Amino acid sequence: MLGWNKSWKRLFAILVGLLMLTGFAQMPIFKRYYIADLPGLGWTADFYFNHRFHYVLATILILMIFFQIGRVIASGSLRYVTWFGWIKVVLWAGIIITGILRVLKNFPDFYFNPKMVMYIDWLHLAFPFILGLVALWGKFFKKKYLICPYED
Amino acid sequence: MLSRRSFLQGVLASSAGLMLPGTVEAYDRGEVLATLLDLSKCVGCGECVSACKEVNKSKFPVPKKPFPKMYPSRVKVADWSDKQDVDDRLTPYNWLFIQTATGTWQGKEFEINIPRRCLHCLVPPCANLCPWGACLKQKNGIVRINADICLGGSKCKSVCPWHIPERQTGVGLYLKLLPSYAGNGVMYKCDRCYDKIAQGKVPACIEVCPEGVQIIGPRDEIIAKAHELAKKMNGYIYGEYENGGTNTIYVSPVPFEVLNKCIEKGPGKPHLDKVPYSMDKEEYLGQAVLTAPVVGLLAGVLTVLSKFKKDEGEN
Numbered sequence: 001m002l003g004w005n006k007s008w009k010r011l012f013a014i015l016v017g018l019l020m021l022t023g024f025a026q027m028p029i030f031k032r033y034y035i036a037d038l039p040g041l042g043w044t045a046d047f048y049f050n051h052r053f054h055y056v057l058a059t060i061l062i063l064m065i066f067f068q069i070g071r072v073i074a075s076g077s078l079r080y081v082t083w084f085g086w087i088k089v090v091l092w093a094g095i096i097i098t099g100i101l102r103v104l105k106n107f108p109d110f111y112f113n114p115k116m117v118m119y120i121d122w123l124h125l126a127f128p129f130i131l132g133l134v135a136l137w138g139k140f141f142k143k144k145y146l147i148c149p150y151e152d
Numbered sequence: 153m154l155s156r157r158s159f160l161q162g163v164l165a166s167s168a169g170l171m172l173p174g175t176v177e178a179y180d181r182g183e184v185l186a187t188l189l190d191l192s193k194c195v196g197c198g199e200c201v202s203a204c205k206e207v208n209k210s211k212f213p214v215p216k217k218p219f220p221k222m223y224p225s226r227v228k229v230a231d232w233s234d235k236q237d238v239d240d241r242l243t244p245y246n247w248l249f250i251q252t253a254t255g256t257w258q259g260k261e262f263e264i265n266i267p268r269r270c271l272h273c274l275v276p277p278c279a280n281l282c283p284w285g286a287c288l289k290q291k292n293g294i295v296r297i298n299a300d301i302c303l304g305g306s307k308c309k310s311v312c313p314w315h316i317p318e319r320q321t322g323v324g325l326y327l328k329l330l331p332s333y334a335g336n337g338v339m340y341k342c343d344r345c346y347d348k349i350a351q352g353k354v355p356a357c358i359e360v361c362p363e364g365v366q367i368i369g370p371r372d373e374i375i376a377k378a379h380e381l382a383k384k385m386n387g388y389i390y391g392e393y394e395n396g397g398t399n400t401i402y403v404s405p406v407p408f409e410v411l412n413k414c415i416e417k418g419p420g421k422p423h424l425d426k427v428p429y430s431m432d433k434e435e436y437l438g439q440a441v442l443t444a445p446v447v448g449l450l451a452g453v454l455t456v457l458s459k460f461k462k463d464e465g466e467n
Binding site: 028051 | 226290291445449
């Protein structure tokens with residue numbers, strides 16, 4: 001019941017991939033390294049478009065993640081989350097919370113201390129790196145985030 | 153011992169006329185401060201430019217040479233260290249310059265001098281889009297670049313509607329990371345003398361102006377003052393709504409569309425065009441991001457509950 005079908009898994013993977021792409025493109029390196037010169041990738045050097053696209057992708061991804069969280073909680077399946085699952089939960093929480101703080105910071109009525117903004121920015125860069133490594137490790141050792149009777 | 157308030161009040165007295173009453177209290181409350189420039193008074197003497205250079209000398213870059221070889225070759229170095237005296241445009245060593253507009257309006261010839269520097273936007277895209285937290289906004293409305301961590305990627309310049317920040321290669325954190333492959337120096341621009349303001353003093357450009365072109369004060373009062381002045385001189389305002397509002401308000405007897413046509417524009421020489429709010433779409437999309445967790449969670453819970461209900465019904 002809690003498992004995702006292939007289409008959902010594919011959509012999730014595409015979203016994560018595009019979020020990584022638009023996330024890296026927040027740094028001014030895509031033009032420097034000719035990536036924006038590739039046909040169809042000119043938009044990666046448009047900082048405003050990239051930023052807005054990142055927001056749109058993040059909205060869809062957060063919807064999917066919280067939809068799954070809602071299903072896990074409502075079905076009383078939290079006890080089936082493995083320790084590996086909890087590591088991923090913490091890392092995803094880190095990405096989402098720092099992302100939301102960044103969104104809040106960009107509203108005119110919110111103000112965060114510059115040092116805090118700096119740490120939020122750095123953490124928002126660091127969490128995906130760590131999550132990527134953990135996900136690779138999980139793939140390699142066939143780790144699941146939910147134990148039976150559900151599959152992930 | 154002198155209390156902070158007494159100190160500030162003393163400074164206020166010495167800066168009488170340059171600071172609106174209530175500025176110190178507004179600063180203490182963490183309110184946004186803005187500057188008002190009466191362009192009808194500016195004679196283009198350049199005292200403000202010299203004072204800016206003098207006061208901020210210690211913040212100017214001291215690059216290490218030779219510069220690291222940059223890869224790929226399309227990455228160009230930006231070196232102003234041998235041209236530190238340039239004062240007719242913005243550079244890493246010149247954060248303020250005088251732009252002169254000469255022309256005819258309503259049958260009369262005019263010459264308007266415009267001190268140009270960072271406008272310190274209310275919602276600054278340079279600070280909001282900096283991926284590294286190097287470009288920052290202070291609570292008092294100052295937008296500045298932390299030279300200790302800036303990597304000189306120049307994104308702040310690209311996203312600034314006036315392309316204000318200027319880069320100096322061969323200085324900053326990038327030299328300690330991957331100097332040839334990432335970063336290219338540090339970006340520099342007006343920091344509205346944040347350190348002087350923190351001591352209750354006025355920025356250097358305001359302090360030395362012999363014509364009293366500029367004043368500083370709480371933004372609401374500066375805006376009110378700007379409207380009063382514009383009404384009195386039958387003039388025009390720039391900076392109140394540009395890019396969603398800035399903390400630098402110009403008042404001119406000649407419309408800014410006319411001035412914009414009469415000034416020299418180009419690298420380091422910003423325009424005076426109308427500027428729409430650049431972060432407006434982020435505000436709408438940001439609402440969606442903030443709503444997504446609640447909507448997703450509710451949808452997930454309801455999906456399970458409705459399935460349970462359906463299963464119960466079938467049993």
